[in-house]
Amino acid sequence: MQQAKKRLAIILPITFALIVVLLYGLFNSWRDSFLALLGLPFAVSGGLVGLYVTGLDFSISAAIGFISLMGVSVMSGILIINAYYRVTRTGNSNPIDAMFHAVEEQMRPILMMTLSACIGLLPAAASTGIGSQVQRPLATVIVGGMLIGPIMLLVVVPALQTLFLREPKAAVPSLDTEPVQI
8 A cells, every 4th residue: 555655746737747748749839738737626526525525535446536537637637728729719709708618518418428437437426335445445436526516616616717828829821712703
């Protein structure tokens, strides 16, 4: 158990750093990379609430649940930011309206992902049989995080992101188009 905790103390920061590097590779912007991470505190707090409500202790299994929860939360943030930029490119220049439309567009995929994970892991979170001491903390963290995290991601995070997101610059005309004659 002590060796596993030591490895986890190394793996968790490396995982977080890899997520940030991959986000930077996706967005080419540190601001957008960190905006995609805004949902993490809500998802982690949901996992902690799940552990507290069920009376389970933090374990290696629960830590693995938090790692997978981080990935799902970041993916949801990526979906919202990409949708925001897609909406702003179509001509909706007001950032608040663009974020509203982006969240409205991504709400169904995010909620379907959330519900499928919660429903799929609910039996493991409620299990008491053989092996439940390993699977129960992992499932409880994911179910708790998936119940609270995405709801906050769809309500609070877009409001925070609207404060920091920029409008994309106007597209530069392509060189292969014909010149306009006046």
